[in-house]
Each structure stands twice: as structure tokens, then as C-alpha cells.
Amino acid sequence: MNYGFLGKIIRINLSDKSINIEKPDEIFYRTYMGGKGFIAHYLLKEVKANIDPLGEENKLIIAAGILTGLPVAGVPRFAVGAKSPLTGGYGQSEAGGFWGPELKKAGYDGIIIEGKSSIPVYIYINDDKIEIRSAKVIWGMETGDSQEAIFRELKDKSVKVLQIGPAGENLVKYACILNGLKHANGRNGLGAVMGSKGLRAVVVKGTKKIPFHDNERISKIGKSFLSYYMKNPLTRGLYEYGTVAGIMSNNAGGILPTRNFNDGEFDNAENISAEKMVDTILKKRVGCYACAVRCKRKVEVQTKDIKVEGKYGGPEYETVASFGSLCGNDNLEIIAKANELCNRLGMDTISAGMTVAFAMECFENGILNEDDFDGTNFSYGNQEAILDMINRIAKREGIGNILAEGSEAAAKIIGKGCGEFVLCVKGQELAMHEPRGKVGVGIGYAVCETGADHMVIGHDTLFGKTGFTLDSVKPFGILEPVDTVDLSWKKIRIFVYLQRWWSFFNMAGICNFVPVPRGAMPVSDVVELVKAATGWETSLWELMTAGERAINMARLFNLREGFTSDDDTLPDRLFGGLKKGRLKGNYILREDFKEAISTYYSMMGWDEKGVPTKGKLLELNISPEYF
């Protein structure tokens, strides 16, 4: 009897339609745990170097975490991984919702999907029964329609549907994977990998009880969290205003990405604020499996021109910023519609918004003109044009076909020096966090294995003014605050430690809004949860080391694919001054940043080229067969 994990991983080959159940031992689970740990393991061990991410040889790994499905707030998550078609490197994206817990209730910790189907298919897992079914009927449908069709076909509305949309089918390089129509494995274009395999959906029905070691202890920790989360400003804020709360605070701080990261302040920010959303289009605060925080939004719009359906959820901070301030658009209803469209079509709202903003800057600078946009004025703030472009990208129509490649690839096609308008790291677009005002996130963008990604260490590594409280991170031996724009070794040390913590979150299925430092659950309760779930006598030491192990394995994958230390940097724009806002003129000194990256390597036990030393790998129990 295992606890916390089920000991079963499904391996499905879509080329030969074989379905097998693999049963790794407990040491495997304790070493890799799930999520990123599984993905890095399978990609390194089973995927050959230099394959085509959209070819038959790529593998799609769907991995729940060691805690996924625990009946307490904050642990509903799972990750999807593959070689990324957007970056060409280690690809990974996580999501919340209800799908991950359902997979575990069906009795599985993960799914390895290999090969490529000659016809569109979907996978249906109904407890012990696993089928590969034709997706002919749903192929081409928007996600809402296809989910309905699946419900009808299976005669069961309670199944959980993980799917791509038309964007994934059309191999849009930043196509996402959605569950429940609104919870997205957004980044890295993993929807395109699914599409390339002819796989439209993975549908799960699980009716078993997930075995946990000590349900009483789990319940106690869960209840304890409930007793204080509404008093904690971080978690209460997430309930009240959702992540969108970041709009006004970032705007005030001069770090709200605006007009493609030219500015740090947006004139009409209040029009797209969380307060505005609460007062107008918000219908409900919703959440993930077993979660009380309910940071997610359900919005509805019903005007003459715009109709937004509530079943697609609502825009989070990233989406409000990427289709709002970033595109110079102050219309919240348009943002809500953009979000809904992306969820209907299956596209990452961050990369989509960033690519639209890139195109707008090209237009503003005469590199693209109205002819390129079928006569449309594509300058900042053109609301109709934004919505139209989302459709064109997903369907690869006109210039949408170029923008569907992602902004970095698009710039290469367009040429004319527009590369300077690209805000990417390793080919993936920046999330909505401004490194010139919080440099920790800049380090995160630069070194993250998936390209610019705010999930390495979240939005900041700051203390004091906003964000983390110092007390919450003391268990990591972080005893002194460091300013948000400090790039010294003290900042890097904090980054290095919290990166491991967040890496572990991914492996466990933990959302970063529940535990400290961004949430309210103390470190010790998280460790206790792992103990209670698994029965392992574990420790923060072991969990941090596991997190570090996965970071190093993902790094190994990227090195194998040809990435070098030259790829661990930021877009040029960030080494120049912000043009507007409280931090106007602020920039990152290139030499300081290089020095910081070098310090990061050294702290990680990597050589000056960013290659993990053999000793570091062995210390982390990464055996030589991996490198």
C-alpha cells in the first residue's frame, strides 16, 4: 500500500495504440515526486537529443504531484511536459483545476504519451479502463463545444476534460492545454505538441479514494489553514480581488508592463483594475479542487458588441496586463473577451498578448503597416484589432500565421530590425512582471529552464515594501531583507533557495498561493502535509534537495539541446530605461546582471558556463546515466 502516490503510471503509444501500466518503486517516487521531477526524468532518459518537438519522437508527460488531490487547499496541481516547440528546450507548464485530482482518483500518478496518431483521437481513462477513442467529431471545435460533445458521447457530464483547442490543432507555438475550459497549462506551447500527436483530449473519470497516510493529521492542517487564511493579507487579497489586484499596485510602483514593456505605468490602469472588475463584470469567485482561497474569477459580459460566457472563467492578472496595459488597451470587457477567446481556441494568454503587443510596436514603428493587417490600424489600444488577431493567430490566417510562431520567430520572418521589439528569453515571451523594478524576477526569467517564466520563483524576491514577510522565509535561513532592485549576492542567495522551494511545489502539485512566501501556510505545515500524505519521515531538507534535483535535471536537458550560458540573459530593452512611471529611467546594468548570473551559477554548483559540476549532480543523487 502506497500513500500519497498510487505507484502507477500509464504509458500510451499513439502510433501503435499500445497501453501499458508501469509501476515504479517507492525510491523513484521519493526521488522525483511528480511534476517537474517526472518530466525531467522521462525527457532526459527517453527522449533523444535534437528531435523535432512536433515530431513523433517527442513525448508528452502528464504528471501529477505527490500531494495532488489531497483534500486541503492549495494542492490541486499537475504539470505537463515535453520538448517545447516554442523554445526548443525543456518544456513544462502546470495547471490547477480539477483534472489532476481526478487522475489520481482514477489510480494514476501520470501519463507518458508517445508516438503520433494517424487520425484525431482522445484518451478516455475511466478508473481501470483506458481507451484511445476517435476525436473525429470534436477535431476543429472550440473547447466549449468539444467538451459538450465529449459529455454527450460518454453520457457523463462529470468526466474531467483536458484538451487543446483549434490553436493546438493548428500547431500554434504557444497553444495551451486547458482543463475545465479555464485552467490552463499555458506556457511553452505544449498544446501544439498534443496537436502534433493528433491528440485532442485526455478525459478522466476517477472514483477511487486516494490513499493518504494520516487523514486526521491532514484534516487538522487543512482546518488550521482555514482558521487564518482570511486574516492573512496575501490570501485574503487573492480571494477578494484575485491576482488582478497586482494591476494597481504594480502601476503605483511603476512596474506594470505597458506598451510592450516600454513603460511601467498605464494612464487608465484603474479601468482594468481588480476593483473595477469586482464592480462590473465579476460574477463569482471560483477556485480549484478543495481550495478555499478561490483566487480565480468567473466573469460575464453581455453588451451589444461583446458577449463573454462565464464558463470560460475570467482573466487573471497576467491576462489583464498582457491584453490590457501591454497593448495599450484600457477596456476590461475587451480583455475579458480576449481571455475567453484564448480559452475557446486554446492559446496561452501571456504569449498571445505579448505577440500582439510586439506586432503593435512593429506597426507603430512602420515595420508593419495597414496592408499587413488587411487594412486595419494596428496601433496600441485598438481593441477590435486585438480580438480579431487572436482569431487569426489560432487559425493561422494572414499575418496570424506568422505571429503563431511566437514573437521571436515572427521577428526573424518579418526582419527589418524588429527584433528589438521582442521581449523573450529562450524564445518564450516574458510574463507580466517588470525586472527593472524587481530584479529577482529578471534572474528568474534569465535562468528558468522553460524560458521567461514567472513560475520559477513567482513574481518577486522582495521583502518589506510589498510581498513576502521576512518571518515566513526564516526556515530557509533567510534572515535579512533585501531590496527589490538589489542585484547583489544576497538577492541571488534568496533566489537560489526559493527557486528550490518552488521547484518542489511543482513536484508536489502545490499552488504557490497557499504556502509561504506568497501564501499563508507556514513552511512547517507544508512539510507536515508531505509526511501526513506519504507516511515518509521527510524534512524541508529533503524537499528542497528534491527541488534542486529537478532544476539540475531540466538544466541538463537544455544543455543537451544546445543551450548555453548566452541564453541565460534578458531582452535588450531591459538594459535600457523605462520610459514612463515611477521608475522612469530605471534600467538594469548589463555588467551587474552578468555578474549576478555568474554568482547564480556558482551558488548552484555550476561552472562558469552554467554547466552543473559532476559533484553537484552526484550530491543530488543524479546518477551518471543522466549525464
Added chain:
Amino acid sequence: MNYGFLGKIIRINLSDKSINIEKPDEIFYRTYMGGKGFIAHYLLKEVKANIDPLGEENKLIIAAGILTGLPVAGVPRFAVGAKSPLTGGYGQSEAGGFWGPELKKAGYDGIIIEGKSSIPVYIYINDDKIEIRSAKVIWGMETGDSQEAIFRELKDKSVKVLQIGPAGENLVKYACILNGLKHANGRNGLGAVMGSKGLRAVVVKGTKKIPFHDNERISKIGKSFLSYYMKNPLTRGLYEYGTVAGIMSNNAGGILPTRNFNDGEFDNAENISAEKMVDTILKKRVGCYACAVRCKRKVEVQTKDIKVEGKYGGPEYETVASFGSLCGNDNLEIIAKANELCNRLGMDTISAGMTVAFAMECFENGILNEDDFDGTNFSYGNQEAILDMINRIAKREGIGNILAEGSEAAAKIIGKGCGEFVLCVKGQELAMHEPRGKVGVGIGYAVCETGADHMVIGHDTLFGKTGFTLDSVKPFGILEPVDTVDLSWKKIRIFVYLQRWWSFFNMAGICNFVPVPRGAMPVSDVVELVKAATGWETSLWELMTAGERAINMARLFNLREGFTSDDDTLPDRLFGGLKKGRLKGNYILREDFKEAISTYYSMMGWDEKGVPTKGKLLELNISPEYF
């Protein structure tokens, strides 16, 4: 109000007789904790490079730990440090007993002793009153007599006396410091540093209550330990037989150091066994402050020729082996007397026994002869000669004056190729653990900052056959057993992790016989104890990192004093075969060992020369002012 620590460190300058109280902040305590952490900090920061260890510029640091004095088993310890006159490098030795808790009850976490007194003195700390008093009367006395004299002078038999004996006064390079006549800061010759400063004793009387954060929780953990320690084979064995139990098990395993590490088996081992001791000379099982394990022995002998007084305790495993099998002596009463003499005179029993054995091997090989020993036959097993030599060394009489320099220095004086009989690392004699049968301890000897020392990681890094249970070390992420003679990276990984754990023990004042892996208290209870004592929301992560920090700082000290990677090796003898016993012929392959040391460096984040990288130091929050 501080918890666990008092926030006060005494600084005494014996040259100008100044006494000051320093009050470091809480961050200092949480960073360095005590013991090794304090010592490494003060030695690196305040002691100039290349000074004479026996000169005025050396400093003697006496440091309790963050838990010292907690009213539960296993945390009575404190450490003494200075630049070592035996090794010329980082000097440190820890002891149990009652003195450490008494210092904390007087209100202090440590003492920094500087300068040199022109006349013999002792320090008397009576709560807030601190005096430097004349030691004219007691100078030259054996320890028992001087303690009595101090009791009389202060009219108080309850004061706790930490003192050197005549060996320390005479600057014997392996003179020790004793408290309560039997608890020794044995190694590294710190008694000679005390002697060189004209400081005979540090006497403490403390009547205050040590403030701990959560006495109820502390009591709960203490009671929990009491409920199972007698059922645990390790702790029960320590109670029943003391450390001496190791004689028969090591002999059976072929790893009992015999005849100066030529053999691994001793013919008459049963004559010096724990069972024999229990049946004959054992009078009482005694322990340290608040400890239930009572691993220490009180022995008495009263024959025509030999009288051993119980107040000097009894020989532990190290002493039984070093004056027994190592010297070819199977007479337990002689061993008991040798132990008593060392405690009367103030000498480390390990280095003393090893130096005697070295001289015996010189004699056996004709390098020294009867003329060198005033007509005595100094071959293995000559019982009278052993006792006589202890006196001569302490008083520096005849050849004793040469042997008082330690075996490595003595060999240089004697010459004639006798260096091959020296079993030292960095100038300090090996403890009674045979690396050819447990290679982990060999790594420990080689890399320990204090020279050959079994307190780096204790006696072994083994699982299975004897010793640690695998379950107890799983919180460290050690999930698989490794054989005792395995020198692969898997062994080094275990070593690297447990070395940090033991380093933290030193900083906290923890004895390694209570917590896992050598004792019975689980890792999580140790972490809980720190939380309960200090009120810090800490973690195993923070404690392990603190341990690693101190290891690196001590390493920095040695590098500054000129040590190089060439010093991280073992005596030649260990690369040759054992001559007798179950492991006859066993040897360590030199190339394997070099590779293991290289792997160790790399796992530590040190370069190929064993120098910590800047990144590793900064990651550990060791700021550039230290390097």
C-alpha cells in the same frame, strides 16, 4: 528576551586583565549558533594568519551551543577552539559533562580569552561577577588536587571547574582540558594553548534559569525520548556497556586498531572488553547533565600495584583501544590506570596512546632502543612502561620531552625513517577507527579540519551490518544503503550530508549518542527541540546549512594557514594491507581514495584544490569579509 541563548559573550584579555561583555544580535546567533560556528567566526575574524599557537596572539574560544543546558538528554556539550599547536590549523574539541550548562546558567554563551598572563591565573565566573584570580597555589598540581584547592579557596564545592593539568602547563602538544576531572575537550592540544596563556582553570557558578521558549514542548520531547531509549539497541547498548562495547564488535569485524594499526584483531580482546569491565572494575554508569543514557563509566581499581580512583571516571572505547590493543596491552586495570593518569595530568588519551604505540613500533624496529627508555624494554604490551611513559610525557622527562610534541613531530626529531610508523592526518593522531574496514571514517580523517578526528561523522557511515538504520537517515534524502567498504560517490554523498548534521550538533551542543543516526532521537525531534528552545521557526534545511557554513569557515581558516589538498589524505599504512584479522590484506586503493576526495570536494562546492568557490561561500551567507 532571548531564548536558548543568552545574548552575552565574555571577552577577557589576560594581558591587560580587561573583562568585557559583548552582546551580539540575534542574527549572529542564528547564523553561527555556538560551538564550531562561534569558533570559526572568531578565529577567522580576529586571529591573524601564521601566528604562534602558543603565543600571545592566539585566542581561546569557549563556546556553548544553542541548546546547551536544555533539560533533556543529549545536549550538555560545549566546544573549545583556538589555532591548534598540534596541527597548526583550525583547533577545536568538544566535551560533555556539566560545565557547559553551568556557563549558560551563569548567563553566558561563550568566552573569548585573549593575551597571556604573566603569572598563573584562573577565571572565576559567579553569575554576573567575573574575576581573574591567582592560580599560584594550584599551578603544578594534578587536576584532582587543584579542583579540591579551588573548592576550598572559593568555599564552594558546587562550582564547575574546567581546567588543564601539568601536561597543559608543560605545553604538551596534545594536552587536554577537563571538566569535572573526567569530561575532556581532548583533542588538538587546546590544553597547551590554555597553559601558554598562564590560564589554569575557568571556574563557573551559575544560578540563573536558562530561558527557553517553550518548556512544555521541550519536556514532551524529553519524555518521549525516555519512553523508548532503553528499547533502542544503540542507546541501550551505550547504557549497558558504554562505548567500550565497540571493542568486541570491532575485533570481530577485523577493525580493532591493534599494534599501531598494523593489525585489525587483538588476540586477547575479551580481556579488555566491555563485558569484562562490567564484571570487574565498573562501579557505576555515569552521564552528563540531564542525560539518561549514561554512557560514561566510573571504574575503581585497588590492587597491590594499582590504585585507580573513581572520581576520574573510566576509560571509554577510544582509551581502551589506544592503551589496550593499540599498544598490545590486554590488561584492563593498566588501561584504567592510564586513563586516570591522563585525566590527572591533563592529556588526550587518543594522541597519548597513539604516541606511545608509535614509540613502541620504533622500539620493535630498532629505531629506538633501551637506552632511549632508561633501560626499559619498550616493546608492545609492556604495561609498566606505558604508565611510566604517560608521566614522562606530561612532565617532558627524557624521551617524554620528544614524544610530548606528538608522534608526527617526534618522528621528525627521531628520524631514521620512523615516519612510516606515524598514523596522523594534519599532525593529529588517528582515533581508534580503522578506515580499511569502514572507509567513510577514512574520508572523515582526511578532510576533517582538525586533523584525524572521529567526531566529523562519528565512527562510520554504514548501514545494514551494524550501526545506522536506513530509516533514521531518510529525512536527509538518503534512501539506499551503501556498504562499509564502498568508496563510490554514493558513500561520499552520505558522508557530505551527515558531516553537516554532525557539524550542526557541535554548534548546538548536541551529543551524537542521543539523536539519530547513532542515537535514537529522530531528526524531526531534534529540529523540534531547536524550535522549542529558541522560538525560531527553523527547519532541518536551516540547521544543515548552518552546519555546512561552519565546515566551510573552518576550511577557510586552514587554507589561510597554508594547508592544501595534499593534507587531505591518510597515512601510508592504510594504503597497505591489514596484517591480521578478518580483514587481513584489506587496504584502501590510493587512486580510489584520491578520486573519493576529489568527489568530496566537488560535492562540497569546492574547486579541485579543495578551495570553496566564492559562490558556495556566498550561498552559505559567508560574506566576503571572511575570505
